[in-house]
Amino acid sequence: MEFSFAKRLDGVSESATLRLNALVQELKAKGEPVVNLTAGESDLAPFAEAKNAAIDAVNKNQSxxxxxxxxxxxxxxxxxxxxxxxxxxxxxxxxxxxxxxxxxxxxxxxxxxxxxxxxxxxxxxxxxxxxxxxxxxxxxxxxxxxxxxxxxxxxxxxxxxxxxxxxxxxxxxxxxxxxxxxxxxxxxxxxxxxxxxxxxxxxxxxxxxxxxxxxxxxxxxxxxxxxxxxxxxxxxxxxxxxxxxxxxxxxxxxxxxxxxxxxxxxxxxxxxxxxxxxxxxxxxxxxxxxxxxxxPQSAFRGVCEIYTKRCRFGLEILSKASKLKLRPPEGAFYFFVGFSEYLKEDSIEFSEKLLQKARIAVVPGTPFGEKYYVRLSFATDDSSLQKGLEGFVGYLNTL
Ligand SMILES: Cc1ncc(COP(=O)(O)O)c(C=O)c1O
Missing domain, CATH: 3.40.640.10 (Type I PLP-dependent aspartate aminotransferase-like (Major domain))
Known part of the structure; x- marks a missing residue:
């Protein structure tokens, strides 16, 4: 039976990255190692104060x-x-x-x-x-x-x-x-x-x-x-x-x-x-x-320093792909890189091939409005970041 839904949903996309996520899950289920550079969230733990306050609220029946x-x-x-x-x-x-x-x-x-x-x-x-x-x-x-x-x-x-x-x-x-x-x-x-x-x-x-x-x-x-x-x-x-x-x-x-x-x-x-x-x-x-x-503000400064270092470290690796289009980020935790000097294919296709061939997951730029770009997150631990970025550069240099 076919259902129809409210017109307000017409033309509203669910998520362009769903297929990619499904592929990542499939590979992981087969025991294949995948370096994941898709994270849109910090890999760090929340502050201890946050955890303690939540526990305290539970114990005080804040319900x-x-x-x-x-x-x-x-x-x-x-x-x-x-x-x-x-x-x-x-x-x-x-x-x-x-x-x-x-x-x-x-x-x-x-x-x-x-x-x-x-x-x-x-x-x-x-x-x-x-x-x-x-x-x-x-x-x-x-x-x-x-x-x-x-x-x-x-x-x-x-x-x-x-x-x-x-x-x-x-x-x-x-x-x-x-x-x-x-x-x-x-x-x-x-x-x-x-x-x-x-x-x-x-x-x-x-x-x-x-x-x-x-x-x-x-x-x-x-x-x-x-x-x-x-x-x-x-x-x-x-x-x-x-x-x-x-x-x-x-x-x-x-x-x-x-x-x-x-x-x-x-x-x-x-x-x-x-x-x-x-x-x-x-x-x-x-x-x-x-x-x-x-x-105090200093608590956040520590977090920012971690990302500043990762950003610098990541840029060094990415500089080895000389034809990559990249504006060094000044904030947040992403590299948004253009690959059109290597090949002209939509970023969704590009990301799928990168995952299949190099086992590196990135987010396609198409849903962000740039079809020849991908987003690489540096909200991940140093060793995964190094492995992922070196693999990415290596893949580009084979094209
Ligand atoms: C620019 C921007 N705004 C808003 C959000 C949503 O944040 P939240 O998880 O607090 O809803 C995100 C999350 O990715 C974001 O990147």
Whole structure:
């Protein structure tokens, strides 16, 4: 019997990497060693403080429904953290608990925001390469993803001119993601200010919201460090949603704690959506997050140092494939590499052959908007990273 499902699912992709994952599982089941460079999550353990706080919460019978927008103490810590990263906002009208909603990972914060903001046909500007869920979430929320292609030559960063050309009367939301998954690009304060200037000068500025996905904020390898969008452009406070969470920098992807910080009215709208769908986030995970957010900044610096070293080490190996297209990442934990100088085949096909022939699993770039690129994660232990990258370089050099 054939079932039909809601029209809103038309054109929404499930996951382009499913077939690849199935192949990895098949090989592993046969006892074949596969080096896995697909991880979108830290290989490190969560902080001991997170684990202890969760155990403590269990022992204290913290088992009742949490408030829909999150435990007050956690929202306070999130507001404080965001104020620190956005000094211009802090000095004028600082964020408070009423601006924060704790969500099931950063993903649900982004989804809730889209559900609250988009009407049918509203356009969302997404700069490609992009995190693969943005366009699919836009479609689910009834909007239209407007993909703006940026390339390696422009440093995988959108230029003010490109932004100016893309804005029109239907533009409702602009998504920034720095540090970026998959490119590792980090926007500087000057670059954000130049983009902010374009937004400010647009005749449609009052209709436009900005979503700044800052989930990799603690993982930046440059001297200048991380810059929140609202640090550069605090004047956009009333139309910006800052998204962050515990997943990447606290190695807690499975605990599913994210959040957004946004004007009160939007936060309330997102709260209505969350209250009628998932309700509040697991209390144990929220208590664990409270313990992590109380840690000194130095705790995160240690994690960042590990990734900085791996990045340098990985770049040395990748430099041996001289025709590889690569912009050294400034943050997050991925190398996004272009292989078109070696051969022109879609990255899905390329990744399948790489897995079959060299037993190395990578993520194809096609669902991120770049079909001749693949994403190699350095969120893995040093020896697997070395083996995987050397194998990858060796494979390219046989082509
Ligand atoms: C750029 C970006 N935003 C959001 C998310 C979702 O994070 P979470 O696991 O907290 O939902 C990810 C996860 O891969 C990501 O890479």
């Amino acid at each position: 009742k429904y949490p408030p829909v927008p999150g435990i007050l103490e956690l929202r306070k810590l999130v507001a404080d953290k965001t104020n620190l990263e956005q000094p211009g906002v802090f000095q004028t009208r600082p964020w408070a608990t009423e601006n924060v909603i704790v969500t099931h990972g950063a993903k649900q914060a982004i989804y809730n925001a889209m559900m609250a903001l988009l009407n049918s046909g509203d356009e969302v500007l997404i700069f490609s390469p992009y995190w693969l869920s943005y366009p699919e979430m836009v479609k689910l929320a009834g909007g239209v993803p407007r993909i703006i292609q940026i390339n390696l030559e422009s440093g995988f960063k959108v230029s003010p001119q490109q932004l100016a050309n893309a804005i029109n009367a239907k533009t409702r939301l602009v998504i920034f993601n720095s540090p970026s998954n998959p490119t590792g690009v980090v926007y500087t304060i000057d670059e954000y200010q130049a983009l902010g200037h374009v937004l400010k000068s647009s005749s449609y500025k009052n209709n436009i919201w900005i979503l700044s996905d800052e989930i990799y904020d603690q993982m930046v390898f440059t001297q200048a460090g991380f810059c929140s969008f609202l640090k550069a452009c605090p004047e956009f406070k009333d139309q910006t949603i800052t998204v962050n969470g515990m997943s990447k920098c606290a190695a807690m992807t499975g605990w599913r704690v994210g959040w957004s910080v946004a004007p009160k009215s939007l936060t309330q709208a997102m709260n209505t959506i969350q209250g009628q769908s998932t309700s509040g986030v697991n209390v144990l995970a929220q208590w664990a997050s409270i313990a992590v957010l109380k840690l």
